Amino acid sequence: MSPAVLTGSLRKEFKLGWGRGRVLAVEGLDLEVKRGEVFGLLGPNGSGKSTAMKMILGLLRPTAGQAEVCGFRAGTLAARKQIGFLPENPYFPAFLSGAELVSYYGKLCGMGGKRLEARVQELLALVRLGGEAGQRPLRTYSKGMLQRAGLAGALVSDPEIVMLDEPTAGVDPAGSREIRDLIRELKQRGKTVIFSSHLLEQVEDVADRVIILHRGQKLREGRLEDLLTQTTEWQVRARGLREDRRKELHAWLVQQGAEIMQEGFPRERLEDFFLRSLPEKERR
Amino acid sequence: MSESWRRIRAVAGNTFLEAVRQKVFAVMLIFGLVFLGGANYFADFSFQEQFKFLKDLGYATISLTGLLVGLLGAAQLIPAEIERRTILTALCRPLRRWEFVLGKYLGLAALLGAMLMIMALMFWVVLRWKEAQLMGTEGSDTAVAQAIQAEARDPRLWQAFVLMAAKLFVISAIAVFFSTLATSTTFVVAMTLMVVFIGHLQSVAREQWLESGETLGWILKMFLAAVALLVPDFNLYNLIDEIVAGNVVYWRATLEVAAYSITYVLVLLMAAAWLFEGRDL
Numbered sequence A: 001m002s003p004a005v006l007t008g009s010l011r012k013e014f015k016l017g018w019g020r021g022r023v024l025a026v027e028g029l030d031l032e033v034k035r036g037e038v039f040g041l042l043g044p045n046g047s048g049k050s051t052a053m054k055m056i057l058g059l060l061r062p063t064a065g066q067a068e069v070c071g072f073r074a075g076t077l078a079a080r081k082q083i084g085f086l087p088e089n090p091y092f093p094a095f096l097s098g099a100e101l102v103s104y105y106g107k108l109c110g111m112g113g114k115r116l117e118a119r120v121q122e123l124l125a126l127v128r129l130g131g132e133a134g135q136r137p138l139r140t141y142s143k144g145m146l147q148r149a150g151l152a153g154a155l156v157s158d159p160e161i162v163m164l165d166e167p168t169a170g171v172d173p174a175g176s177r178e179i180r181d182l183i184r185e186l187k188q189r190g191k192t193v194i195f196s197s198h199l200l201e202q203v204e205d206v207a208d209r210v211i212i213l214h215r216g217q218k219l220r221e222g223r224l225e226d227l228l229t230q231t232t233e234w235q236v237r238a239r240g241l242r243e244d245r246r247k248e249l250h251a252w253l254v255q256q257g258a259e260i261m262q263e264g265f266p267r268e269r270l271e272d273f274f275l276r277s278l279p280e281k282e283r284r
Numbered sequence B: 001m002s003e004s005w006r007r008i009r010a011v012a013g014n015t016f017l018e019a020v021r022q023k024v025f026a027v028m029l030i031f032g033l034v035f036l037g038g039a040n041y042f043a044d045f046s047f048q049e050q051f052k053f054l055k056d057l058g059y060a061t062i063s064l065t066g067l068l069v070g071l072l073g074a075a076q077l078i079p080a081e082i083e084r085r086t087i088l089t090a091l092c093r094p095l096r097r098w099e100f101v102l103g104k105y106l107g108l109a110a111l112l113g114a115m116l117m118i119m120a121l122m123f124w125v126v127l128r129w130k131e132a133q134l135m136g137t138e139g140s141d142t143a144v145a146q147a148i149q150a151e152a153r154d155p156r157l158w159q160a161f162v163l164m165a166a167k168l169f170v171i172s173a174i175a176v177f178f179s180t181l182a183t184s185t186t187f188v189v190a191m192t193l194m195v196v197f198i199g200h201l202q203s204v205a206r207e208q209w210l211e212s213g214e215t216l217g218w219i220l221k222m223f224l225a226a227v228a229l230l231v232p233d234f235n236l237y238n239l240i241d242e243i244v245a246g247n248v249v250y251w252r253a254t255l256e257v258a259a260y261s262i263t264y265v266l267v268l269l270m271a272a273a274w275l276f277e278g279r280d281l
């Protein structure tokens, strides 16, 4: 089976016009995203993440190189049928309600009738915009609600690939946890998820594989496990060890010739602490 | 094809809905209606003069309101979507770019058509109202009564309506054409007005040259031919003025102009779609 996304030497230069030169946004990008994988595009601001995604969608014309989606040339109708996309800082027609938005995107995908109506309700419930919230104009939505409405819109045609550009930007920890849970759920249903982020600790939780972009070029690529596991070191995290025993352990390790790099009470991540502080039913 | 049509309809419907919910257009429509209704109270001359005044004002109101909506509405159709980046969430779908352009245009055309229709109906009501008033005061003489009825029930109103709609559809198509190239609405409006201006001048210029008997150099000939081909001849729509002036205009001529307009709209939209195809978003 052809990979979900395949690019070869993808390159994008933006002409600034009026003799102001060009910006090189993506250079020589080779990517292969396998089906059913959760793939993270990482990189600092301006590293070309959004540009790469837009070329895969055909919203931007590559200056050179090629891209394929499930074996179809990027930008063709067949290729776009495979992808549901949520752009960064998405703006939606503010005069629509959440339900109308999802329904509009469904129609743009060629859906209609009862099937679409049912799908809209199902998705709104999934992103917790069911009932009254779904009927309100988007103008009245909070940032997190907008992002969730956009997610529902991206999923409407039940695409094979879901591509999310900074899906957790501007969303609170609980909301971004929800989005990560949703990504996991999509993976379980056999979908391919491609997402970009510069919030690295969030990527860690969900991505199978990542690439790191810098100034449009690929710096690193690989399975997170391989990239992050430091096979030259060893770590133990234990409970119920008495204080005097700790000293003994320390002495024993030194005796074994180990260099102790870190020792002490582990610290919780602020995000987990935050979530633990919320009322039980809102944690999810 | 049916799927394609469904997508075009979705874009058109959304465009129409946006305009309706934005209320700017409602305000303009109300302005037009109030103006038409109010026109009835101005005139206090002979009944011919009253009708003349009413018609001048009525046609002017309809075409001005229509121009505002058709020109400004069309000029921002695509630039606004790009500006707000809502275009990204639309064109990442399996939606062809020409379908998007066509859908946007059709949505606006539907809005424009609906507005013109409402205003024309309103105008018709105003004319009949005037008729009833005048019949009450001066209708005792059969000859006068017939003349009043002829003025009030002038079927050329609908011809003028068709011509105005045709003209405005062409103007909006020109604006859509320019908006696929530009990001600034002001630029689009300026370019469109310029083309309309050239469109008014070109046939006058051509006649002038022909009458002066000068032999034209082939470069000038080519240039004139190119302009004639690229720019619609807006003098054709002077038929509207003929109708307002009370002259006879045949339906055949009206429909010919309509057909000419539709052809231009199609050509302009195809060119717009073609230009839009390769544009980075």
Ligand SMILES: Nc1ncnc2c1ncn2[C@@H]1O[C@H](COP(=O)(O)OP(=O)(O)OP(=O)(O)O)[C@@H](O)[C@H]1O
Residues within 6 Å of the ligand: A014, A015, A023, A024, A025, A043, A044, A045, A046, A047, A048, A049, A050, A051, A052, A088, A198
């Ligand atoms: N339309 C454009 N015209 C000119 N330059 C552009 C355009 N779009 C992007 N760029 C440039 O291309 C580079 C990559 O931009 P891109 O938006 O892809 O980065 P990114 O990785 O998505 O960044 P961020 O994390 O801020 O979203 C940047 O230097 C940016 O200035």
Ligand SMILES: [Mg+2]
Residues within 6 Å of the ligand: A049, A050, A051, A088, A165
């Ligand atoms: Mg970006």
